[in-house]
Each structure stands twice: as C-alpha cells, then as structure tokens.
Amino acid sequence: MPTKVIMPQMGESVVEGTVGQWLKREGDPVSEYEPIVEVETDKVTSEVTASTSGTLLKIYVGEGLTVPTGTVLALIGQPDEAVPDVVEAEAVVAFGHAAPEATTSPPEAPPAPEARPAARSHVTPVVARMAAQHAIDVSRIQGTGHGGRVTKRDLLAYLERSSAAEQPTPELPPWEQPGSGELFKIPTEAPAPTPPPDHAHKAPPAPGAPGDLIPHSPMRRRIAEHMVRSKLHTAPHVTTVFEADMGAVVAHRAAHKDDFARRGTNLTFTAYFVAATAQALRRHPAVNSEWREDGLLLKPEVNIGMAVALDEGLIVPVIRRADELSLAGIARQANDLAARARAGKLSPDDVQGGTFTLTNHGVSGSLFATPIINQPQTGILGVGAIKKRVVVLEDQGDALAVRPMVYLSFTFDHRTLDGAAADWFVAEIVRLLEGWSLE
DSSP states (O other): OOEEEEOOOOSTTOOEEEEEEESSOTTOEEOTTOEEEEEEOSSOEEEEEOSSOEEEEEEOSOTTOEEETTOEEEEEEOTTOOOOSOSSTTTOOOTTSOOOSOOOOOOOOOOOTTSOOGGGGGSOHHHHHHHHHTTOOGGGSOOOSGGGOOOHHHHHHHHHHHHHHHSOOOOOOGGGSTTOOOOOOOOTTSOOOOOOOOOOOOOOOOOSOTTOOOOOOHHHHHHHHHHHIIIIIIOOEEEEEEEEEOHHHHHHHHHHHHHHHHTTOOOOHHHHHHHHHHHHHHHOTTTSEEEETTEEEEOSSOOEEEOEEETTEEEOOEETTGGGSOHHHHHHHHHHHHHHHHTTOOOGGGGSOOSEEEEOGGGGTOOOOOOOOOTTSSEEEEEOOOEEEEEEEGGGTSEEEEEEEEEEEEEEETTTOOHHHHHHHHHHHHHHHHTOOOO
C-alpha cells in the first residue's frame, strides 16, 4: 500500500505550509529520510523527507500552493502499485489547482500494533537528517513532542544514553587523578576546537536587473504584512534612546575571548547585550509581556529573539530561557542560531515563542534606529555600532576621555508601557553593561 507524504506540523502554531520546490519528480526513486520537497512557512524553508524507500508515484500539491497541515502531498510506493487520482479529497487539492477556501483534514488513523508508527513520517527535517546520519530507527524512540512526535531533544537524549551504555568509562589522566594536587590542565598536544567565524556581514545581492519585476518571496510578503500590521494597525510605537559606556564589556571580552575560542565558542558583543537584556526583563516583567484586550499577559519565560539578516530578508531565531543561561551558554546559542539561520537550517520551532526581540543593527555601522515591534511582543531593543567617542566623565571632575560608546534604542508599545517604565528598563540594561559582572 502506498505511503503518504503529509504536510507536517512543523511548529506548535503552524497550521499550514506552502510547497516551495519538489526535489523529486513523479517516477523518481527515493530513499528513506531523503529530502523530497521543500515546504515554506512564515519565515523558514524546511525539507520534508521520505518516511520510506520506493518510488514517488504521484504528486498531489504543486509548487507555490498553500495547504493545511495534514494534507497529503504525494504518495510513495512500488512502481507497479495503482494510485488514486484523488486522496482524501476534502483535505487535498489537485496538482496545479488553487487550494480550497477552507479544508479540514482529519488526523491520520493510528496504525495497527504491528505496523510502523505513523509518527515516523512526522519528524522534522532536522531529526530526519540526524537519524539518517546515525542510522537510528526513530520508531524506537519515545517521543515527547506534540502527539508523541520525536523531537531533536528526544533524539539527542537517545544518542547520549546509547553512547554512555556502549562506551566504558575511560581511565582518568594523571592530571585528573584524585589527590594529584595539580590543577586541571589541557595537554599541549590536544588540538583546541575551532570557534565559528565572526558573523559575516555583507551587502545583500542585487535582486535583479534594472527594469525587472521581481516576484515577492513568501518571506518578504510575510515580513511586509507583519510590519504593516504592527506599525499601522496594532501598537502605538514610541522609541527612547540611551547610550552606554562599553568599556567594562570590551575589557571583559578581550580578557576572555581566547578562552571561549579554545572551547569552540565565538564571544561576540551580541551575547553581552542578550545577557544584560535578559536580566533586565526578569527585573521589569511588564516589558516581557503581551497586550491583550482583557489584560496584560506577563510571560513566565524570557525568550529573546535575535534578529539575523539574510540575503532575502530578516529572520528572528529565539534564545529560550535566556535569563537562566550563562554568558557562555548565550554565546553558544547565538553562534548556533546565527549559523543555522544563514545556512537555511532553522526549523519553524526555532523562530517561535519569543517574548522580546533584540536587533543588532550596529553590525553594519548604523548608530541608532527605530525598529518596529515584533508582534505580539511589547518591545524591541536596537543596538547600534560601538564607536569610540570623546565623553565627559562627570564622576572624575568633568575630565574628557575616549570611551567605546553605544546607542541603545528601545521601541515599545505605548498601550503597555509609559515612558518612565520604558526608561527604567533601558537604564537597567545600561547599568548592567557599564558595570559588567555577569559570568
């Protein structure tokens, strides 16, 4: 019996997807876990992989069409198998036709006990690639995701358990032996991990030749809709601008950057801004909130979105529970998210659940800006370029000094915050940066 290729539930709040490009054509052979189609959501393009090996018998949804989660996109089976012209007609649209106005797709029927679990076909592309790389049958893993879906965390935990069970405990080297009286030292011959390179910032490529009409990508359309809705139809925007002396942060980074690099982490200034903002959000919970008509919802977690510029637009992956992370933990996550964003490897869940957004527009030389709020959040912090400027040191008898300074612009929803509350929040960030003590 042919196996269905389903439009997956790729995020908790993702209810539909757009078929971007078919990587296989009808009649092509496919292997289990092989990417067969690209699916676009709000800002992320992900690959849907084959849940079984066989032949791509029929494609039901053409490129550029948007269909609900659960829609059958194609069938995989043996070359001699018969395939229907229509599968679950209420949820599937014919190839080359527009999607219906409203469709409700019933959930897949649970398999018989002896059949392979249906959840196998609903793993995310990241999980599918990891499972293929490590030759793991995901049906052996107990999923903790929605509907029992196996998540990346489940797979990593499975790998860790398997590795611990298979490998004996290594004998401790001499410098780690109990009672050796020596501090732990890394052997000089051990190669240090290579940290990821500094974020590459370059001018975006020209979209086309003069006179061309360039069709809007799904990402650009969603960005435009989101910005217009936020600025013109939802929140009254107000921006306040502070400046901070980054001398303490610059000194701390200079003293620790090489140590972070030996551990494979690139210590960027973004990590400091995220860390300070996370602590300020914890101390000013009204900023970490969402305006609702029946009240103000104070978010229990501090999940900071970090704007990353791409050639085709802007994407905001989320550092979750940032207030509970060390500077090293934030730096590692920032490195990972930025690298995967630029490589097109983010999953929809990576850009969901943010409670506040930070945009470091200073990486391109901008001094300060008035960013637009990422709805439904209450505010967004813009970080300008760090520049050396002559400033007056009032606590040192009005002495003049050259200091590394930065402008911080905070755009906030005036329905939620008044100017005083917004200023206290930014002042807290400035205090944390100027007297850096977070580790």
